[in-house]
Amino acid sequence: MNNETRREMEVREGRATIVDVARRAGVSKSTVSLVLGGSSLVAETTRERVSDAMNELGYIYHRGAATLRGAKSGVIGMVINDLSNPFYVELAIGIEQACQGGAYIPFLANTAESAIRQQQVIRSMREHGAAGLVLAPAMGTSASELKPLLAGLPVVQVMRRLPGLRASFVAPENKEGARRATAHLIAVGHSRVAFVGGVSSMLVREERLAGYRLALDEAGISLDPSLVIETTTNYSGGGTAVPQLLNLPEPATAALCFNDVVAIGLTRALMEAGVSVGVDFDVIGFDDIEEARHTRPALSSVAVNPRDLGSRAAQLLMRHLASGDFEPQAVLCPTALALRKSCRAAGPYERDN
Amino acid sequence: MNNETRREMEVREGRATIVDVARRAGVSKSTVSLVLGGSSLVAETTRERVSDAMNELGYIYHRGAATLRGAKSGVIGMVINDLSNPFYVELAIGIEQACQGGAYIPFLANTAESAIRQQQVIRSMREHGAAGLVLAPAMGTSASELKPLLAGLPVVQVMRRLPGLRASFVAPENKEGARRATAHLIAVGHSRVAFVGGVSSMLVREERLAGYRLALDEAGISLDPSLVIETTTNYSGGGTAVPQLLNLPEPATAALCFNDVVAIGLTRALMEAGVSVGVDFDVIGFDDIEEARHTRPALSSVAVNPRDLGSRAAQLLMRHLASGDFEPQAVLCPTALALRKSCRAAGPYERDN
DNA sequence: AAAAAGATTTGGAACGTACCAATTGGACGC
């Protein structure tokens, strides 16, 4: 009796439960559970009565309790290394879009290139029962530190691959894209093509650099190490490369950059040094971020289509989840060379001398 | 007996529980729970033994089970209307940074300006036991549709305020910022200042427009409705305004734009029409996004500092959570006028005529 | 009209954790 009244009061306090709904609808909690699960067993009239009760009480499903019983959470985690980079924002949006139709809701967490934060965030997602992860690893992450955290969880890596981590991987065809861009610069007449940006510990850079090397090789040009310049991967990084490129005995006349941000920084610094980009000096970036279209001169770039990348990663993850088969797969996305004003489209390059 | 062996096997299968850890460490589950909670009651040697057992088993805390017992989830949800807008990305980063030190981990969800998705996402965050929400409402959201979903949950609205929703609110001083920018344009000699961008249903636009009106008023200039132009809030929106501004009997000579994206679109279209921005025509944007510094001519803007905004919102939410006092508060963040090349800094404006 | 079959509904036992009350094992004072 006492218990009854206490119960009755509690309906107002805290979160309404399945039992509260059941009492209100005059059915058992099991029936309410069936309604929640969309079971076909329950009669139409009952279903309505239960739904009404839910609305009246402002019932909110307690997923924690459900996962306890083994139910899947319906959440996939996006762990992204750098949201201040528009490229990764696009990638995240691609993931989201791919989840739209499906049964999953994506939650996003930014690691800001911090390995520690990445650990926290992954742990937190697991604790909350995320069904799977799309992971764009933070810089300097090692597979060994993540392995215990990720054990048993389906994971798709994007952009960066952690050597030693058995997990699927989605990335652009970095090497082929860089090869093609470099080949283009050579085709329009350049023989002094630089590669600017990034540091050698970055795997992605190695891939792009390999494409650059391959193109030189194919053209019979031998690699000049002084044309390969390491920089930070931000606007100012591109700027720092300018004196190094121009003060060479044989100055560079074109550059393929590690990414667009570096390329834009480089372009800006060249223009300020009085070198007209697209006329005196050709620049091609990598990633084709939104901004590439809007800088002057508009930046040519190897288009990576981050949305596509994200979307494929999400689809791959959902396939893993649906099939229960977590056998790692690799997906390489084709790139496209977007030619704009920052480099000539065709025809020979003529240096005034 | 049978039960025992089944148990023993299960240690390998599925997720290790607090009980598995306890057995391994040779203590009771209660002790493990105390270790998890960082209690000072447990002896140092025991704590170590338990920690070791956790690592060996790859134990992962099951937050769902804990929230069931009333524990707080430690998650705050960021529900953001448009992540493809760099402004809101910055805002999200500000929220994250404010959470760094605190006990909360922020999860981000993008609604892409869809009210339906917003509902889904908020529901999902509640289901997962989010302790509170920072909400940048999607366009066209009404308080009534969100009220039942948000009942009892501490919420801080950012940027947009939903009339009728009793919840805290953090926003820039839109009116004062717009007043000051307009006053500046008038002070350098303009009398035909336009206001470009947005549509009248947007509350934020109304605030900024009010500041524009106030400045005109203070300068004794009467408002010319043909100088107030509604557009979509993207790059092309700014472009569409150009003919309307220049084909007036008395053309506009300056414009305050609803936001930077519109301002950049406007600038670009003006330059293409042969009007030199910063010389023949002054433009000021709003929000001061990263890109404003990088367009040519660099865009003057009312700096809103989205990080600060996000950070204040998160701090306010955490204060609500810590105190248990959800009484709504309003926080207005000061703006700053960032003057760059797209408008003159001082001195009279002289129209060649 | 009883039995069989089908359609709905239901009680109860988990799931992994936190917390309360209770227990244990010393160390200490007498």
Next chain:
DNA sequence: GCGTCCAATTGGTACGTTCCAAATCTTTTT
């Protein structure tokens, strides 16, 4: 040697859900 006190540890219960086996109600068949 006994009680007292303190520090450290422990069972047991409850949280909101799912799912199974069983119960109830309806209809159909004999």
